[in-house]
Amino acid sequence: LAKTTQPISMDSYEGQEVNITCSHNNIATNDYITWYQQFPSQGPRFIIQGYKTKVTNEVASLFIPADRKSSTLSLPRVSLSDTAVYYCLVGDGGFKTIFGAGTRLFVKA
Amino acid sequence: NAGVTQTPKFQVLKTGQSMTLQCAQDMNHNSMYWYRQDPGMGLRLIYYSASEGTTDKGEVPNGYNVSRLNKREFSLRLESAAPSQTSVYFCASSSLGPSGMEHFGDGTRLSIL
Numbered sequence A: 001l002a003k004t005t006q007p008i009s010m011d012s013y014e015g016q017e018v019n020i021t022c023s024h025n026n027i028a029t030n031d032y033i034t035w036y037q038q039f040p041s042q043g044p045r046f047i048i049q050g051y052k053t054k055v056t057n058e059v060a061s062l063f064i065p066a067d068r069k070s071s072t073l074s075l076p077r078v079s080l081s082d083t084a085v086y087y088c089l090v091g092d093g094g095f096k097t098i099f100g101a102g103t104r105l106f107v108k109a
Numbered sequence B: 001n002a003g004v005t006q007t008p009k010f011q012v013l014k015t016g017q018s019m020t021l022q023c024a025q026d027m028n029h030n031s032m033y034w035y036r037q038d039p040g041m042g043l044r045l046i047y048y049s050a051s052e053g054t055t056d057k058g059e060v061p062n063g064y065n066v067s068r069l070n071k072r073e074f075s076l077r078l079e080s081a082a083p084s085q086t087s088v089y090f091c092a093s094s095s096l097g098p099s100g101m102e103h104f105g106d107g108t109r110l111s112i113l
Helices: none
Strands: A009-013 A018-023 A032-038 A045-050 A053-056 A061-064 A070-075 A084-091 A103-108 B004-007 B010-013 B019-025 B031-037 B043-049 B064-068 B074-078 B087-094 B102-104 B108-112
Touching: A009 A018, A018 A084, A018 A103, A032 A061, A045 A053, A045 A061, A045 A070, A045 B102, A070 A084, B004 B087, B019 B031, B019 B087, B019 B108, B031 B064, B031 B074, B043 B064, B043 B074, B074 B087
Parallel strands: A009 A103, B010 B108
Antiparallel strands: A018 A070, A032 A045, A032 A084, A053 A061, A061 A070, A084 A103, B004 B019, B019 B074, B031 B043, B031 B087, B064 B074, B087 B102, B087 B108
């Protein structure tokens, strides 16, 4: 299972775009990149998943360069309600998903 | 549309007591999981069940047992609770395959005195 490295914390202001980068140098050919969001007192919630290039949904965009050794989660125009912990996971959807410590995003007014 | 339901939401135990945490999912998923999350930490996998009738150890299985009762339900048992097991416990389910995504319950907050 590929290890991931992401910043421990980030601060932003309402209305700004936030980019959280995750490094995964040992990603395998079959691995997908998945991001989850976790609010206090709740379980993690799936945000977005990708394999290569760019993926966009109603919540976020995920940018993956050609070598796939990193990925960037982009949150457009964040609001206070986007304050949460964001986890980057790399794996083939197998059974032993590993969550690191995540990135704590704090959005200020 | 309940998703993954965990009971109870909160529990306080004394050291040495036993307890079973319940989890049920209504998404017809084959795979189910139990995680623990300690303060300020990520989630650690305790046990998982790839499909009905099978269970396997995760990263931190010691002190726990699990039962995959049927396709919907996956329970976690603490036979003799210890203070080190104070944590928030999350149950999750997922579809199989490389793009399987895990759906989580809202957790059981367990304190062991």
